[in-house]
Amino acid sequence: xxxxxxxxxxxxxxxxxxxxxxxxxxxxxxxxxxxxxxxxxxxxxxxxxxxxxxxxxxxxxxxxxxxxxxxxxxxxxxxxxxxxxxxxxxxxxxxxxxxxxxxxxxxxxxxxxxxxxxxxxxxxxxxxxxxxxxxxxxxxxxxxxxxxxxxxxxxxxxxxxxxxxxxxxxxxxxxxxxxxxxxxxxxxxxxxxxxxxxxxxxxxxxxxxxxxxxxxxxxxxxxxxxxxxxxxxxxxxxxxxxxxxxxxxxxxx
Numbered sequence: 252x253x254x255x256x257x258x259x260x261x262x263x264x265x266x267x268x269x270x271x272x273x274x275x276x277x278x279x280x281x282x283x284x285x286x287x288x289x290x291x292x293x294x295x296x297x298x299x300x301x302x303x304x305x306x307x308x309x310x311x312x313x314x315x316x317x318x319x320x321x322x323x324x325x326x327x328x329x330x331x332x333x334x335x336x337x338x339x340x341x342x343x344x345x346x347x348x349x350x351x352x353x354x355x356x357x358x359x360x361x362x363x364x365x366x367x368x369x370x371x372x373x374x375x376x377x378x379x380x381x382x383x384x385x386x387x388x389x390x391x392x393x394x395x396x397x398x399x400x401x402x403x404x405x406x407x408x409x410x411x412x413x414x415x416x417x418x419x420x421x422x423x424x425x426x427x428x429x430x431x432x433x434x435x436x437x438x439x440x441x442x443x444x445x446x447x448x449x450x451x452x453x454x455x456x457x458x459x460x461x462x463x464x465x466x467x468x469x470x471x472x473x474x475x476x477x478x479x480x481x482x483x484x485x486x487x488x489x490x491x492x493x494x495x496x497x498x499x500x501x502x503x504x
Contacts, residue, residue: 252330252384252391252483255280259331260322262286262309262370265293267445268395269335271472272479274300279480281331284322286370288336309336309366319373328381332374333479334394337363337413339447341406356409363413364420367394371424371435379431389432391483394421396439396492402501414439418492425490434489436482441496443470463497470495 259276263269264285273283273296283302286309287293293304303325307318322329338359342351371392378390396417403411417437425435442448442459448469449456460468478495482488 252388252486253279254331254480254483256282257331258282258284258322258326258329259333260284260286260319260329260370260374261333261335262307262366263334263336265289265291265296265304267335268440268443268472268475269333270296271476272333272335273297273302273476275473275476275480276331276333276483277302282326284326284329286318286336309334309370310361312369315369315373319377323377328377329374330378330381330390331483332370332390332392334367334370334392336366336370337395339407339410342409343406344408346406351408356412359409359413360416363410364416367417368420371420375428375431375433378433379428383432386486387432388434388486390428390434392424392428392433392435393479393482394435394437396421396437398439398441398494398496398499398501400439400492401494404501405504421492422490429489434482434486436488436490437492438475438478438482439492439494439496440475441470441494441499443472443475445472462502463499466497468497470497 259281261273264273265287277300285293285304286307290306297304305318308314381389397414399411400414400418421437
């Protein structure tokens with residue numbers, strides 16, 4: 252699908268991977284809506300790319316429905332969805348401070364896994380009624396997992412669980428939505444220069460980057476955005492999770 256002229260929703264669009272993807276889609280001519288709980292930053296990005304910002308807690312059903320209604324009213328029904336919204340915590344199953352908080356575990360699952368599914372179901376519900384493009388395609392969904400889905404480290408039990416779920420839903424979602432002409436893929440990034448890592452000292456950033464076999468550096472959000480756009484454009488990519496990690500395989504810690 253050529254993104255030009257089509258409506259795209261990017262969750263977590265106010266920063267990091269989401270921001271880079273929103274900018275990449277806008278550069279291709281897409282009409283972009285940025286979903287984020289932090290509306291101020293999302294609005295700034297939206298103004299710069301000629302899109303709109305919508306406040307949305309992706310894990311909340313009613314909030315998601317309201318956000319998609321707003322996009323439809325202002326831009327049209329989305330054909331493209333890029334799920335970048337997510338959170339991470341660092342807690343061991345049993346740590347020095349005691350047992351892992353069940354509420355903390357649940358929160359990560361709700362945002363990263365349930366939130367991803369919530370956005371998928373709502374986007375697909377609208378896109379299934381769109382007129383098909385020449386090839387029969389009606390929409391494209393790109394989710395964000397992580398190499399932690401495969402190489403979860405010590406203290407990543409909640410995060411790895413949530414991202415493993417995103418990987419696991421990719422193929423059945425693609426199969427479910429195939430009759431509607433909607434493709435589903437997932438990107439599993441390695442260590443990327445997100446706002447969290449950008450706050451680390453330069454030496455710490457360099458040390459993390461050197462763990463990557465090649466190129467020995469942190470990934471750039473624009474590289475994620477470029478792959479997301481390619482998935483949108485490449486019709487044969489469907490039902491697959493792609494590692495974007497410079498060949499890193501994470502050690503236990």
